[in-house]
Amino acid sequence: MTSPAATKPAILSVDDDPGVSRAVVRDLRRRYGADYRILRAESGATALDALREMKLRGQPVAVLIADYRMPGMDGIEFLEQAMDLHPFARRVLLTAYADTSAAIDAINVVDLDHYLLKPWDPPEEKLYPVLDGLLEAWRSSEQRPVTETKVVGNRWSPRSSEVREFLARNQLPYRWYLAEEPEGARLLEAAGADPERCPVVITEAGQTLVQPTDGELAESVGLSTSPTGDFYDLIVVGGGPAGLGAAVYGASEGLRTVLVERTATGGQAGQSSRIENYLGFPDGVSGSQLADRARRQAAKFGAEVITTREVVGLEVNGSARTVRFSDGGRLCAHTVIIATGVDYRRHSAPGVDDFTGRGVYYGSAMTEASECSDHDVYIVGGANSAGQAAVFLSRHARTVNLVIRADSLDKSMSHYLVQQIEQIPNIRVHHRTEVISADGVDHLQRIVLRNNETGVEEKAEAERLFLFIGAAPQTDWLGGTIKRDEAGYVLAGPDLLVDGARPAGWELPRPPHHLETSIPGVFVAGDVHADSAKRVASAVGEGAMAVMLVHRYLA
Template sequence: MTSPASAKPAILSVDDDPGVSRSVVRDLRRRYGADYRILRAESGASALEALRELKLRGQPVAVLIADYRMPGMDGIEFLEQAMDLHPYARRVLLTAYADTNAAIEAINVVDLDHYLLKPWDPPEEKLYPVIDALLEAWRSDAHRPVHETKVVGHRWSARSSQVREFLARNQLPYRWYLADEPEGSRLLQAAGASADNCPVVIDAAGKALLAPSDSELAASVGLNTDPTGEFYDLIVIGGGPAGLGAAVYGASEGLRTVLVERTATGGQAGQSSRIENYLGFPDGLSGAQLADRARRQAVKFGAELITAREVVGLEVCGSARVVNFDDGSSISAHSVLIATGVNYRHHPAPGVDEFTGRGVYYGSAMTEAADCADRDVYIVGGANSAGQAAVFLSRHACTVHILIRADSLEKSMSHYLIQQIEQIGNIVVHPCTEVVAADGDGHLERLVLRNNATGTEDKVDAERLFLFIGAAPETDWLDAIVTRDAAGYVLAGPDLMVDGNRPSGWELPRPPHHLETSVPGVFVAGDVRSESAKRVASAVGEGAMAVMLVHRYIAKQ
């Protein structure tokens, strides 16, 4: 039986100076000992061992306090490793006046929540207010206990791959079992299912879902799939960088904001294995990390996030803007922001569609990386997303082959990525090359490659093909509602003006705002906007700018 003390959330302090360590713990116990288990360690290694034991017991950790200057493992290194064990714990660095640069570095490396200068006496003024605020944020945060969801499926099942990708992109831990292996078979038997029912998802409570839809899967793992209200100030459609930026700024500035996402927050950027040129993160971060931080930030400010809902229509009903879902339900708002981004174009080569999800993947499909160990991997595309995937997969694969139709990467990829690729020995770039056919028995086994410079074709063995071949907007649901360009991108602001005239049907005395579409009160931001910059930073900026314009629009209603 778990004792009351061990059931309490933990606050852990680590400092190699015994006197300082005892002093920190004494002050913490005096204030928080009744509700929290106060632990201390005198080295990073011993603190990590304590955190591993807490993890095995399923005990949450609320706050980590680490001294910067410790031999063997400094405070930043400790907090970085501790994040893998307890990612939702709030992080504090103890520094001297001379070490404030270290604290600034830690903000980027370990997403530091606060740093305290030693000494902190009196604690009533310098320690307790900080810890109080961190504990309040930890308690109110949407962090989830790490329950073990089990997925049983087939290695070459497209739907099994989609389920795993859905869970991974939504930051939901799971364990993967093959249906034809002993443990997978035992789980299917216990669930009263067979291999024909796969994928089978067994949630932490032991409930089995047979071949669940995304909405059923989302509901089973605790994601919010239904709006709590019927009318909002702002509806954000799409959870990529632009949509998340708008959700953060909209909610933080007092707008009742709801964000609707079809699959998972982050968009295409959320699938990136590493983003190294985003302002403020000199050491880089993954797209999943960026998306998770932005999602938590939006929720903290009060934005409502709806997942696994498909938007199929937009209507204008007087001053209300109505968003329709595929199940026939709808929600309304004063304003709407379209931030649906773009999706990868389908590859036209014969066989590619047949093997999608069975060896052929659009985007990074990071869940497949472990299965690429010691195998040749092929990537089609020459933009940054392809380069980031190549660098990531090179850690696992025998050889990563980048196939591009251009004669070099310089025309489409950032210079820093080209330099990285040139320094990685198992990445090979094939210029003037494209896939002309895919073949296999039940899954991808071979590719036919054509060198357009020589006209020759070669057949190669391949079980993994990742496609980054440009993207297009999916905006057919906006047909006859907002004006789009020939490629389907949404026109806004000055791009709507023709010879200085306002768009057809525009009845307001003012011209459209910069990010406003041909429908007043409906805005657009990010990659789905015509002539947008197609960069994470610009998408976030447009999301923030759109909120400013929404305020202007609502104020005039």
């Protein structure tokens, strides 16, 4: 039987100086000993051993406090490895004044939450306020550790792939077992589940979900799936950078705000392994880290974040704006911001659709990276998302083949990414080339490439094909309620004026605000906006600007 103390979340302090270590633990126990297990270790290696044991036992870790200068393994190295074991633990670095530059670097390297200068006396002023804030953030986070969730499925099952991707994109830890392997078979037998009905998800509490929907998954792991109210000041539809930016600024400025996301916050940017041209992150930041920070920031200011709810319609009901959900529910607000972003276009080559989820993936399926070891993988696309995926997969795959129709990457990819790709020896760029067919038995096994300059066709063995072939706006749900351009992107502001005339049905005495659509009080932000810049920074900026215009509309 597990002791009550073992079930408490842990606060772990790591310092090679016994005197400092005892002092830290003394101060921590005095303040937090009643609610947390206070543990200490005198080396990074010893601390990692303790963290591994807690991981195996499913014991949560709330905060890690590591001294920067430790022999053998410094604090940054320790925190970097600890992230893999307990990614949701808050991370604090103890430094001397001379080491503050290293601490600042660690903010990007290990997603550091805070650094403390030694000495921290008095703790009531310098230690406890920092820890109180971090513990509150850890407790209120939607992404609490669920270390015992198990997913049992088949390697080439599309739904098994979707379940893993859903959990990964929502930063929910899980363990993956193949149904045909001994441990997977034992889990299915214990759960009384039919191997033919995979995937099977076994939650931390022992609940068995057979072929679960995303909504069932979300509810089982504690994600919010229903709003707490019926009427808000602002509904944000879409949880990419633009939507998250709007939620942060809307809630922080006093608007009762709810963000509705179909799958997982972060959008396409959330799938990026490393974004290196986003302001304030000189060493880059992963899309998932950026999305997690933004989501926590929005929640801190009081925004509600609702997942696995698909918006299928928009209505005007007097002064209210109403969004309709696919399950028949609806939600009303004074204003709406459309930030649904874009999705990758489907590839038309014969055979590609047959293997979607069975070797063919749209976007960077991060869960497949570990399966690419010692394999040749192919990526189709020449924009930043394809380049970021190529750099990331090059760490795992034997070779990464980047297939582009153009004669140069410079035409569509940021210069910094082009330079990186040129320096990675196992990335090959196939210019003026496209995939013309895909083939296999139960999964993708080969593709055919054609050089459009020479007309030469070439068969290639390939079990993984990642597609980044342009964007399609997620606006079909709008129907004819909002004016869009021929490609489906939402028109707003000056783009709605034809020869100075306001759009049909516009009854206000003023023209539409810059990001306001053809319906007053409904705004647009991010990639779904016609002629947007298609960059993370500009999407966040438009989300913030849209909130400013919401205030003008409400005034």
